Amino acid sequence: MEKRYPEYQQLSLTTIADDILKFWDEEKIFEKSVTEKEGKDSFVFYEGPPSANGMPGIHHVISRTLKDLVCRYKTMRGYQVNRKGGWDTHGLPVELGVEKLLGITKEDIGKKISVEEYNATCRREVLKYKDKWDELTRKMGYWVDLKHPYITFENDYIETLWWCLRQLYDKDLLYESVSIQPYSPAAGTGLSSHELNQPGTYKDVKDTSVVAMFKAVRNQDSEFLFKDSTADIYYLAWTTTPWTLPSNLGLTVGEKIDYCLIETANPYTGDFVNIVVAQPLIGQYLKPEGEGQCFDQYKAGDKIVPWKVLKTFKGKDLEGLRYEQLLPSEANTLEKVQEITPGADPFKIITGDFVTTEDGTGIVHTAPAFGADDFKVGKSHNLGILTLVDKEGKFIDGVGEFSGRYVKDYKDEKDYVDVNVDIAVKLKLEGRAFRIEKYEHNYPHCWRTDKPVIYYPLEAWFIRTTAAKDRMIELNKTINWKPASTGTGRFGNWLENMVDWNLSRSRFWGTPLPVWRTEDGEEEICIGSKEELIVEIGKSIDKGFVALANRETKEAYILRMTKDLHKPYVDDIVLVSPNGKPMKRVPDLIDVWFDSGAMPYAQWHFPFENKETFKKNFPADFIAEGVDQTRGWFYTLHVLGALLFDSVAYKTVVSNGLVLDKNGNKMSKRLGNAVDPFVTLAELGPDATRWYLITNASPWDSLRFDVEGIKEVQRKLFGTLYNTYQFFALYANVDDFHNQHAEIPVSERPEMDRWILSSLNSLVDEVVKSFDDYEPTVAGRAIDTFVNDELSNWYVRLCRRRFWKPARTENGVVNAEDVKDKISAYQTLLECLVTVSKLMAPVAPFFADWLYKNLMDGTGAAQKPSVHLTDFPVANGLVIDKELEERMALAQDISSLILSLRKKVNIKVRQPLQKVIIPSLGADFERRLQSGIQIIKSETNIKEVELLPVDNDFIKKRAKANFKTLGKRLGARMKWAANEIQQLTNDKIDEAVNGQLLLNPDYEKAGEDPIYITGEDLELSTNEIPGYEVAIKGPLTVALDLELSDALKNEGYSRELVNRVQNLRKVHKLEITDKIVLIVEQKNGVKDIISGFNEYICAEILARQIDFVPELKDGEKIEVNDDILTVKIIKI
């Protein structure tokens, strides 16, 4: 017989993946899935560009699975989904990799190696692992266009970036300013915090710390502090970097922090002073024993210093008060400050939210030049800025005795004297230090020179994101975040606290900032296109700023200078200003995050090309990346979308969590717990891997990756589905079923079929809803449950006979009813399998296609060559019958209870039992039970199901309170009532069910309200049924009649015999269609039993007849119940 449906020896998910991959390639299925949708609505997806200079890890598989499944799903829902791949190619990681490769440092660039050569190496190295990435992409089944990716280092890409920058520049959103950055005076360079995160840069060091005393100025505002005492008042502020004190311009306090004015003495000089310090920190500076002690006997140097709190107030009250400069000198006079920052108003107390009472005094010494917080708060409170230290790390002229001294030992001087100590000593002598001590803390060091870093103001270019802050917050509210909390929380919060975007990077391999400027800084130009640059160069040549080399034409020169828009070429370009002065490019490169944030525009080389394409593909309907991109890519996309187009850049964003190892540790190469995705895919197959990643945890939860989990998915889902298919194929091939019959209307199919179809359509409904809601985990789990619990373990198991029962008898009589039943079963199972293949296609694309193709091979009625080109199923509401699904659930529960009873009393299922009694739970229950009775009987091998009417007094009932209805009414009496109800007897229960029951008859005596309960306040169940074994689940009770009549015993015996013979057939490797003759050795009474069930037995074992012989020499022994029988089967 021709086998229409392929049958397999065993399931090999890896073979399936290989075969299907080949099929996709050969038939160009991915291309077709896009081209076939030409003209349909598009679903816009952006691929976040990975950097190909590192190997892909398993965590890339999860985010890409997520992206892929959404795109596949939307394709099947009828959208055209273009997916352009991309590569992120600039930035520090690439540069560091190259430096390592070449064995050089940043300083060597331009010296040992030319910038040109260096950048060429970067360009080459950055796509080092591109092949590996492409391979992973293919093998995991991620459909994305790898043939036409956008690459951020290409000229066209950079040109769009320049266009974007020019737009921002024209809108006055691009500006240059000073910012505080980590700076290494020893190396003479700023450091990125990436560099600060190199191992070993943070070291524990002991520094001289000072609690300095800033003398309060008495005026109208501060009068409230002065009225209680005549002594001078000092604000105490702590610092671990005393060298910043001459640059002090303010003191910052916390608005809501409590501060105290305290009368005490300077511990070094013994002078009586009043100090101001945060209330929670008093204990750090003054001993409790000193509180309230008499001042008369105190002298300098005494261990216990007397003190007394004069006043307590909030930081807010201090705002605006003035103090005298701590270390005045020529260089830091008010005039000098105002010379540098006109209009500045320093030397006052301000408030800042970064102030804590963790350490220090609760008053923060603020030197805007040397701290990011200081700078920010200084700027907003107009303190001005003073930088009394130069770029070499030494004090500038005009700082008195400290001028010319290095603030840290940057030059490895033999006799270096710590200037910080000298400053402390000076303060101590002047009575301006309250405490001086060595303080050990963690401080960053330059990873090249090992010298301490300082924070230092440096020029940098910024995007004025804060200008559009409100709009960005508003736009963010329209974005569908998965999970929502990331949007409102992490991202929303980030937007609320937004600062301007520091674009500047002082590296070599990156997009150059296209700003040219005259030396005096008076004139500058921002170039917005290559064309514009060419024009400007032309002007410059005409002006004579460019000395053309021998015989080089103007055109050739321009071509040479613009063929690569990177360093060093752009730096060699000199342009001419409107006033005729030469302009050179500012040295900065831009943050690589700008590169990726601008991909919606740059991937199409907009606006220079593809204007229409861009319009159709902006904004994205959907993006997805790891949650670590929240403030990375998600942010930069959002910024540029908002600033350039006043639009969101994406409508839905899914942020997936991390992949941890099975012990919950972060995967890292160093720990050796990183999972190689290639190994996983090769060994376990992409489908199981993808399914596991998606269904094990919500994408945004972090996932503990364990290969055992994938194996479980293999076994449970794919194994079961494979078995189900095999089962179908086996019998469909036998019966030559290939969907050649007219479809039997669902209403005419048996209840079992209607049930699984209802369940299937309910599943479709749920899966569609979940995918639409970007909840693939819910969808996957639902499919899993359907396949295992409903389709395989219930439908197929219960319907097995329908498939292998012959539709015609041996002599060819066809029973029309049987035929129809069989066709119905095939049609039903086929529909389930085909539908499941489509439902699972987004998540398990290989297996789904394999299953689909096998089924279509059999039916020969393929709508499409691949499941991925089909339409996603749509639930047919008419087929969904929730009532039927409930009925089946009831039948399942009852069957399960009966099976557990059989187990309990040790009567195997093959032994028929006469009767099961089920107490009714009301009319509804009876109706629902009725249609399940047949199923229960055959599933549990029981002859009859007897329904016990509600009002019988045969069983003992048990009532439980319905907390939901009663709780609201009774309130505090609930506990009491629940207890009462539990003790109700049959007649009381009946009273309630039939009308109402007064629960507290003596309510009047107790002075209470009467409590009436009705049937709906009770949940009834059964306590016991005399003479029966009883099992209970919730309100449901079944009672099993255990009596075995001879007839039942004999029937059991026959069934047992059938089972043994079936085993023999299997052992002898008979085909399931082979006919046999059974020969049995005669033995006491056996013949009578067997003969009584002759027809049944023959039908089951496909025997033409059963012969009995007195003695069977070459027979086999089988055990039936307690008998040993000798039998023989002969194939005919």
Added chain:
RNA sequence: AGAUCCGUAGCUCAGCCUGGUUAGAGCACUACACUGAUAAUGUAGGGGUCAGCAGUUCAAAUCUGCUCGGGUCUACCA
């Protein structure tokens, strides 16, 4: 320091939005059974202070607050 997610059985996770009776499932383990889907299946068993504390409520795994533990992000970083 701030933000955010997570904490339920040995493990992986449901349940929480919308409070209600004895908190579920799978894996693993133990025992028994079943076997024409068989690398499957059924039944039973052990296994839980639902991280902790407090509050709201007749009633809290569920709502609120705080604390603890873990992860991630941010602190001008790619």
